[in-house]
Amino acid sequence: MAFTLTRIFDRAQTDQGSFEEFEKLMRQTQKQAFSLAYRLTGNVSEAEDLVQDAYIRAFRFFYRYDRSMPFSSWLFRIVTNAHIDAVRRKCKLRTSSLDQGGDDGSKTIEVMDSSALPDALIAERDVNEDLQKGLDSMNQEFKMAVILADVEGMAYEEIAEVMNTSIGTVRSRIHRGRKHLKAHLLSTAPALYERYCDELL
Amino acid sequence: MNCFKVSHHLSAYLDSELTGSEMLAIRSHLGICPHCRAELESLKITKRVCAVEVPSATPGFEERLSEVVRSARQNGQAQAWQRYFSTSLSVAVACVIGLGVFTSYLFIKHTPAAPIKPVSPSSVAQSQPSLSKMHLVDNPAPNSGSTGQEVQQEREYLDGADPLSGPASAIAYADR
Structure with missing residues (x-):
C-alpha cells in the first residue's frame, strides 16, 4: 500500500519535474515524427492529429521511458501503435455526412485545382501521390519497415526494436516491401521511375 | 553465393x-x-x-502541439494529485476502522465475565405465572382446553383491565 502511494506521489511529482525535458525532446523529434506520420497516413491533417495523439501518449507514459534508448525509437513505436489504433477505428467508423448532398442526392467533393500550382510543386506532389499510393497498397508491416528504413533512415536493429520483432524479420520485410513498391511504381508511374533512374545514373 | x-x-x-x-x-x-x-x-x-521530402505541417503546428501537450500535462497533473489524495484518504479511513475494530476486540477480551448465580427451585416457581401469560397470548386457540367464558376473561385481562379490580377467576387463571 505504501509502495502504491509512493508511486502515485512520484508520478504526480514527475509530471512537474520532467515536463521541460519532454518539451526539449519534443522540439528535437517533431519533424521526424511528422514525416513518419505523413507517410503512414498520406494526409497532412491526419498526420498532425496522429503526431498530437502520439505526443500526448508519450507524455502520459514518459515516466516509463528508458533513458538508455533513443527517444525517437520510443516515440516512433508510439506513433506506429497510435496509427494502427487509428486505422482500426477508421475501419469501424467509415461514415459520410449526408448534409452536404444536393436535392437529388448527389454529393460535391472539393478537389484541389492542379493547374493553379507551379510545375515544380505539381511534380513533387505527383511523386508524393504515386509513392503514397504505392505505400498504401502494401501490407502494414512491410509499409512500416520500409518507412522506418527509407524515410526515417533508421538502422535495422532500431527498426526491430520499434516493431518489436527480430532483425531477420525486419530485413525480410524491408526487402519484400521495396520489391512491392518497385513493381507498383513501374506499373502505375513508369515515367516517374524512369526520371529517378536517369537522375541516379 | x-x-x-x-x-x-x-x-x-x-x-x-x-x-x-x-x-x-x-x-x-x-x-x-x-x-x-x-x-x-x-x-x-x-x-x-x-526518401522524397514530405510536405510540411500547417503553419503554427509546433505551437499548437506544445499547447496540446501542456493542457494534457495540466489535466494529468490534476488527476495524479486527485488520485494521490483519494488513495491517502482511503488508507486513512481504513486505518481508523481497523483501529476501532482492534480496540473493541481488546475491550471485549479484557472485560471480566459476570458470575452465574445458581437457580433455586422457588425462583423457578415464581417465574411460572409469567410463562403462563405468554402461553395465553401466544395460543388462545380453542384446542388449549379453555371454555368461551375463560377466553373472554383472558381478553379482558390482556386488554388492560386492572387485575386487582377484575374477576378473581381471571387473575387466578392468569396466575395458574
Whole structure:
C-alpha cells in the first residue's frame, strides 16, 4: 500500500519535474515524427492529429521511458501503435455526412485545382501521390519497415526494436516491401521511375 | 553465393546491414552478375523515391502541439494529485476502522465475565405465572382446553383491565 502511494506521489511529482525535458525532446523529434506520420497516413491533417495523439501518449507514459534508448525509437513505436489504433477505428467508423448532398442526392467533393500550382510543386506532389499510393497498397508491416528504413533512415536493429520483432524479420520485410513498391511504381508511374533512374545514373 | 541467395540479401546489402564476409561475398557476385546488378539498381531507385521530402505541417503546428501537450500535462497533473489524495484518504479511513475494530476486540477480551448465580427451585416457581401469560397470548386457540367464558376473561385481562379490580377467576387463571 505504501509502495502504491509512493508511486502515485512520484508520478504526480514527475509530471512537474520532467515536463521541460519532454518539451526539449519534443522540439528535437517533431519533424521526424511528422514525416513518419505523413507517410503512414498520406494526409497532412491526419498526420498532425496522429503526431498530437502520439505526443500526448508519450507524455502520459514518459515516466516509463528508458533513458538508455533513443527517444525517437520510443516515440516512433508510439506513433506506429497510435496509427494502427487509428486505422482500426477508421475501419469501424467509415461514415459520410449526408448534409452536404444536393436535392437529388448527389454529393460535391472539393478537389484541389492542379493547374493553379507551379510545375515544380505539381511534380513533387505527383511523386508524393504515386509513392503514397504505392505505400498504401502494401501490407502494414512491410509499409512500416520500409518507412522506418527509407524515410526515417533508421538502422535495422532500431527498426526491430520499434516493431518489436527480430532483425531477420525486419530485413525480410524491408526487402519484400521495396520489391512491392518497385513493381507498383513501374506499373502505375513508369515515367516517374524512369526520371529517378536517369537522375541516379 | 548464387543469384537466389544474393537477391534475398540485396536490400540489406544496400543498407550496409550485413556482416563483413557477407558484404564481400555479395560484392564479388555483383561483379560477375549483370542481373543482380540491375536488381540492386532498381532497389536503389525505390529507396531514393521513398526518401522524397514530405510536405510540411500547417503553419503554427509546433505551437499548437506544445499547447496540446501542456493542457494534457495540466489535466494529468490534476488527476495524479486527485488520485494521490483519494488513495491517502482511503488508507486513512481504513486505518481508523481497523483501529476501532482492534480496540473493541481488546475491550471485549479484557472485560471480566459476570458470575452465574445458581437457580433455586422457588425462583423457578415464581417465574411460572409469567410463562403462563405468554402461553395465553401466544395460543388462545380453542384446542388449549379453555371454555368461551375463560377466553373472554383472558381478553379482558390482556386488554388492560386492572387485575386487582377484575374477576378473581381471571387473575387466578392468569396466575395458574
